[in-house]
Structure formats: structure tokens, C-alpha cells
Amino acid sequence: MIYLLSITIMMGTPLLFGAIAEVIAERTGMMVTAIEGIFLMGAWAGFVGGYLSGSLTVGFISAMLAGLLVASLYGWICIYLKQHQVVTGVAINLLVVGLCSFLYRVIFGVPITPLTVDPLATIPIPLLSDIPLLGQILFNQTILTYAIYLLAPLSYFILYKTSIGLTIRSAGENPEAVDVAGINVLRVRFLTVLLAGVMGGVAGAFYSIGFLGMFTTNIIGGRGWIAFAICFLGNWNPKGAVIGTLAFGFAEAIAIYMQSTGSSALFPNELFIALPYIMTIVLTVSRKSFSVPAKLGVPYLKEN
Amino acid sequence: MQAKLRDLLITNILAIVLGLVASGLMLLFLGKNPVNAYSVLITSVVRDGYTFADIFVKATPLMFTALAFAFTYKANLYNIGAQGQFYIGAVIAAAGSLLLQNILPGWLVLIITLLLTIVGGGLWGAFVGFVKARYNSNEFLVSMMSTYVALAVMNYSLRTFLMETKAEYPQTDALAESVWLPYMIPGTRLHIGFVLAVLACVGVWVLLYKTTLGYRIRAVGYNAGAAEMSGINSKKLYILAFFISGALAGVAGFTEVNGVQHMLVQGFNPDLGAAGIGIAILANGNPIGIIFAAILFGALKVGGTIMGQMSGIPSSIIELMQGFVMVFVILSYFVRTWLENNREKRKLQKAVAK
Numbered sequence: 001m002i003y004l005l006s007i008t009i010m011m012g013t014p015l016l017f018g019a020i021a022e023v024i025a026e027r028t029g030m031m032v033t034a035i036e037g038i039f040l041m042g043a044w045a046g047f048v049g050g051y052l053s054g055s056l057t058v059g060f061i062s063a064m065l066a067g068l069l070v071a072s073l074y075g076w077i078c079i080y081l082k083q084h085q086v087v088t089g090v091a092i093n094l095l096v097v098g099l100c101s102f103l104y105r106v107i108f109g110v111p112i113t114p115l116t117v118d119p120l121a122t123i124p125i126p127l128l129s130d131i132p133l134l135g136q137i138l139f140n141q142t143i144l145t146y147a148i149y150l151l152a153p154l155s156y157f158i159l160y161k162t163s164i165g166l167t168i169r170s171a172g173e174n175p176e177a178v179d180v181a182g183i184n185v186l187r188v189r190f191l192t193v194l195l196a197g198v199m200g201g202v203a204g205a206f207y208s209i210g211f212l213g214m215f216t217t218n219i220i221g222g223r224g225w226i227a228f229a230i231c232f233l234g235n236w237n238p239k240g241a242v243i244g245t246l247a248f249g250f251a252e253a254i255a256i257y258m259q260s261t262g263s264s265a266l267f268p269n270e271l272f273i274a275l276p277y278i279m280t281i282v283l284t285v286s287r288k289s290f291s292v293p294a295k296l297g298v299p300y301l302k303e304n
Numbered sequence: 305m306q307a308k309l310r311d312l313l314i315t316n317i318l319a320i321v322l323g324l325v326a327s328g329l330m331l332l333f334l335g336k337n338p339v340n341a342y343s344v345l346i347t348s349v350v351r352d353g354y355t356f357a358d359i360f361v362k363a364t365p366l367m368f369t370a371l372a373f374a375f376t377y378k379a380n381l382y383n384i385g386a387q388g389q390f391y392i393g394a395v396i397a398a399a400g401s402l403l404l405q406n407i408l409p410g411w412l413v414l415i416i417t418l419l420l421t422i423v424g425g426g427l428w429g430a431f432v433g434f435v436k437a438r439y440n441s442n443e444f445l446v447s448m449m450s451t452y453v454a455l456a457v458m459n460y461s462l463r464t465f466l467m468e469t470k471a472e473y474p475q476t477d478a479l480a481e482s483v484w485l486p487y488m489i490p491g492t493r494l495h496i497g498f499v500l501a502v503l504a505c506v507g508v509w510v511l512l513y514k515t516t517l518g519y520r521i522r523a524v525g526y527n528a529g530a531a532e533m534s535g536i537n538s539k540k541l542y543i544l545a546f547f548i549s550g551a552l553a554g555v556a557g558f559t560e561v562n563g564v565q566h567m568l569v570q571g572f573n574p575d576l577g578a579a580g581i582g583i584a585i586l587a588n589g590n591p592i593g594i595i596f597a598a599i600l601f602g603a604l605k606v607g608g609t610i611m612g613q614m615s616g617i618p619s620s621i622i623e624l625m626q627g628f629v630m631v632f633v634i635l636s637y638f639v640r641t642w643l644e645n646n647r648e649k650r651k652l653q654k655a656v657a658k
Binding site: 073077081082083084086087088090091092093094095096097098099101102103105106217221222225228229232268270271273274277278280281284285286 | 333334439441442445446452453460578579618621624630631635637638
């Protein structure tokens with residue numbers, strides 16, 4: 001059980017990175033539907049950077065930059081050219097799949113054995129990790145998990161307690177008011193999308209160099225969409241995102257656990273693999289009310 | 305109207321060319337000459353009847369998945385789960401064919417299997433419409449998620465009751481020749497499914513533009529509130545639109561299993577759904593336009609594969625070309641709006657000057 005919960009936290013880490021990035025961007029009215037592509041690009045760049053330099057730090061920095069690049073393309077098309085967010089996201093996701101597998105081939109050719117790097121090591125925090133039960137679960141994790149411990153409350157604080165947060169939320173509820181206050185709505189939206197790119201890039205790199213130590217083009221397998229879903233289910237609130245992430249992390253931990261112990265006689269393996277996705281559907285259906293940002297998905301047009 | 309159509313053609317062609325140029329430039333990274341590569345692509349695609357016919361073979365399922373997206377798109381709904389509905393259709397097609405092929409005559413099996421895939425894919429899709437109508441769930445999210453569930457369903461059935469008798473790989477036994485879709489041109493893989501796809505495109509066009517149902521669907525798409533006011537039951541339409549959409553994608557599974565693969569292989573054609581969306585966008589959601597856009601994407605697929613075989617270019621060039629073309633097509637939407645606005649402005653200025 002301790003093992004399961006510790007995996008829950010570990011596998012929840014990238015999801016929460018993505019979900020919080022998504023919450024912040026969607027609060028300004030921008031669905032980041034390119035999140036799956038951002039994750040994948042991050043995973044790719046993280047691996048390439050980490051493998052070539054031998055340093056995971058370089059890997060994560062390249063992942064951030066790659067995520068930023070994808071996000072800026074997405075943001076430019078959706079915010080400044082005012083094109084449709086769902087359609088643009090699908091296009092960019094497809095392009096990224098092509099780019100990643102093509103460039104992987106360009107850089108590494110066709111390796112005979114899969115290339116690997118040593119994934120991120122866990123860092124037990126002195127004293128805290130000695131707490132019975134909780135210590136092993138919460139404080140024997142990688143540095144990314146510790147980062148999200150700080151980022152999650154910080155994002156809540158910024159969204160609800162600062163004027164920046166007010167601007168972000170208003171851009172999605174009443175962009176005209178933000179405009180009248182002399183703040184550039186488009187720029188607010190663009191910056192949050194860029195932030196989502198950076199955070200999504202890190203999240204993607206978690207899968208390649210933080211966990212598996214290798215890259216394949218199906219490494220993300222819809223995890224970006226799950227982060228997207230967590231944002232919805234968490235009601236566009238970092239608090240909700242944390243709860244949603246724990247649920248999904250747990251579902252994924254069960255899947256990993258089941259796969260490692262061999263298929264159970266009672267339930268097929270595939271059921272556990274599909275569990276996070278089934279959960280999304282069930283939760284979307286069972287949720288009674290949502291406080292959807294009023295202008296979610298709507299481009300901002302200035303009248304002149 | 306004339307000017308609009310001209311803009312559409314010019315910007316789309318430009319988008320396609322730019323998309324191909326962009327992917328061509330990527331070839332430079334591999335030290336390949338893009339001009340050579342593309343001339344290989346063009347000459348090899350038309351080098352023999354088999355390869356040329358393959359373009360239409362590849363275009364067939366793409367038409368269905370593109371229609372699936374375009375159909376709900378008209379109702380301002382997003383079905384991005386065509387991939388999953390396709391998988392469900394494929395599983396049903398394989399199961400139905402294998403089950404019935406020794407009992408009934410081939411043509412009857414084909415008809416029954418087709419109907420089963422329509423119902424199966426349709427119900428899988430209608431579920432999305434149902435939760436949208438009943439619980440106001442986000443159809444975009446639910447349809448996306450349902451794809452992964454469909455994939456699990458396919459993997460499960462291929463590991464258990466559909467697995468080949470040799471029990472070696474996650475795939476079914478080969479279908480008996482009696483339940484293959486008949487070939488249209490001897491010596492090629494072009495099967496009757498292509499005709500089915502073209503008919504589906506025409507049928508969807510008629511349905512959307514010439515029937516009351518189509519009118520209602522488009523009315524809901526333009527303005528759901530106003531449509532509701534005028535007595536259109538939008539909830540029922542959501543379910544119906546998603547049923548039709550899912551059924552269309554499901555039939556792609558039928559044409560692929562019974563027409564091309566003649567068996568079901570785990571995780572085949574993983575990009576049909578996404579490419580279908582690209583095609584629908586390229587065709588501006590028009591079912592007739594989808595025929596041509598799908599043939600273009602089919603040509604890219606066939607050409608890309610040959611490029612890979614002949615000159616060591618990885619087959620990911622296909623996704624690259626498709627992705628770049630899609631992004632440029634979206635950019636061309638922006639250019640068209642801009643051109644249109646300019647024209648309107650000039651018209652106004654002229655009117656004022658008078």
C-alpha cells in the first residue's frame with residue numbers, strides 16, 4: 001500500500017504540472033488543446049538534451065524550451081490569428097508526433113538497442129522522510145515532486161490573492177473589462193499559454209527522463225489529455241486539480257502495479273490501463289455543476 | 305461567392321504547397337535532397353496501377369473519419385473520438401466476419417457485418433452525444449477519452465476471444481476470401497469500399513443540405529439557443545448527430561478489415577482519427593470537398609511510404625507532411641478571413657464614395 005501511494009504521488013507529479021498549467025491558461029479563456037503535443041515535445045527534448053549532454057538538468061531546460069516553442073505556435077495561431085482552439089490543437093499534436101519521431105531518427109539514426117539514460121533519482125529529504133508511512137510516500141520522491149509541492153499552493157495564491165490572479169481570471173470572464181483597465185488581454189492570454197508550454201514541457205520530460213529513462217513516440221499516450229481533463233474536473237481551481245490528480249495518479253499506480261504483478265484472474269489488464277480514461281468519463285458525467293470560465297475557447301476581438 | 309471560392313482554392317493549394325515545402329526542408333537534416341525525394345514521390349505514385357490505386361485505398365477510411373468529424377462539426381460539436389469509433393467498428397467487423405463466414409454466404413455476411421459496424425460504431429458515438437445531452441458533459445473530452453477505452457477494448461479482444469489460433473501475436477485469424485470486399489480493378493487493392501466512401505460523402509451532403517434533419521443540425525450549430533426557441537429539440541439532435549458520426553467512423557473499420565487487412569491487427573492505422581480531422585478542416589467541413597482532400601492525404605500516405613522504402617527516409621515523414629499541411633491550412637483560414645474583410649471594406653468605401 002505504501003508502495004502504491006508513493007507511486008500515486010510520483011505518477012501524479014507530471015499530471016499536476018500539466019493540470020495547473022492548464023488551469024491558469026483556461027482561466028484566461030485559453031484551452032491549451034496542444035497540451036498533448038507539448039507533453040510529447042517535452043519528453044522528446046528532455047531525452048535528447050539529457051542524452052546528448054549527459055545531464056538531466058540540461059534535459060529539463062531543453063524540455064522547457066521545446067514546450068515553450070510549441071505553446072508559442074499554438075498561442076500565436078489561436079490568440080493573435082484567432083483560429084479555433086480545438087482544431088488548432090489537433091493539428092499541432094499531429095505535427096509534433098511527426099516532428100518527434102522524424103527528428104529522433106535524424107539525431108540517433110536507427111539504434112539497435114533502445115537508447116537509455118539514468119532516470120531522475122529520488123532524493124529522500126532528511127528527517128521528513130523518516131516519518132513513518134508519510135515520509136516514504138511524500139518525502140522520498142524526485143525533485144519534480146518537491147517542486148510541485150511548492151507550485152500548487154503558489155498557483156492558488158497567485159490566482160486568488162494577487163492582482164495578477166485577478167487579471168488572469170478576468171481575462172476569461174470579462175475580457176472587455178480587462179481591456180478597459182488598460183491591460184492587453186491578448187498578451188495576458190499569450191503569456192499564460194507560454195507558461196503552460198514551459199510547465200507542460202517539464203511534465204513531458206518527466207515521462208522520458210524522470211521515470212522511464214527512454215523515449216518512444218507513444219510515451220505520453222494521452223496523459224496530456226488527462227491533465228486537460230483534470231483541469232475540467234477540478235473545476236478550474238488548483239485545489240480541485242490536486243484532488244483530481246491524486247485520483248488519477250492512484251488509478252495509474254494501480255495499472256502499473258497490476259502490470260508488474262502479472263494480469264489478475266479476475267479483471268483483465270486492459271481494464272486497469274483504461275481505468276484513468278473511464279474515470280474521466282464517469283467523473284465528467286457525475287459532476288453536477290461546473291464554473292466554466294465564461295469566455296473559455298472564445299477568441300477576444302476588439303471592436304473598433 | 306465567386307471570389308470566396310477562388311480564395312478558398314488558392315489559399316488551400318498554397319497551404320498544401322507550403323506544408324510540403326516545410327516538410328521537404330526537414331529532409332535536409334537527413335542530408336537528403338528534398339527535390340529528389342519529392343520527384344521520387346510523384347513518379348513512384350504514378351509508376352504503376354497498383355500504387356496509383358493504393359491512393360484511393362488509403363483515402364477510403366480517411367473519408368469516413370473526416371465525415372465523422374465534419375458531421376458533428378456542423379452542429380458545433382466536436383467528435384475527436386473517431387479513432388476509437390473506428391477501432392470499435394474494426395473489432396465488430398472482424399468478430400462478425402469470423403463468426404459468420406462459415407455459416408452464411410459471403411455477400412450476406414458482408415451486409416450483416418456492415419450493419420453491425422454501423423450500429424456498433426454509432427452506439428459508441430451516441431454515448432458521447434447522450435452524456436452531452438443528458439449531463440451536459442464536455443463532448444470534446446468524453447470523445448477523446450472514449451478512444452483510449454476503445455483501444456483497450458480492442459487489445460483485450462485480441463488477447464482473448466479474437467486472438468489467432470496460433471496464439472502468437474495479438475491479431476485475428478485471416479478472414480475467409482468469401483467475406484473480403486470485392487476488388488474493383490484486378491491487380492490492385494482497390495476494393496468496393498471506396499465507392500461506399502464516396503457514396504457516404506454524397507449521402508452526408510444530401511443529408512446536411514437537402515433534408516430537414518440536416519437543416520436542424522446546422523441550425524443548432526449556428527445558434528443552439530435560437531434553434532431551441534424555434535422548437536428544435538437540440539438534445540435529441542446531439543445524440544443523433546453523434547450516432548451518425550460514430551457510425552461513419554465505424555464503417556471505416558469495416559472497410560479496413562474486410563477490404564484491406566482481411567484480419568484485425570492490434571493498433572493498426574493509429575492516425576486515422578487525427579488525419580480525418582485534418583481532411584475535414586482542409587475541406588472546410590464540406591462532404592464533397594472531403595473526397596478530394598482525402599485523396600490528397602491518401603497520396604501523401606502512399607508517397608511517404610514509398611519514399612521510405614526507396615531512399616531511407618523514415619515513414620514519420622507522412623505525419624510530418626500531414627501535420628505541416630494542417631497547420632498551414634489553419635493559417636489559410638486566417639488569410640481568407642482577412643481577404644474577405646478587405647473586400648468588404650473596399651465595397652463599403654466604394655459605396656461611400658458614390
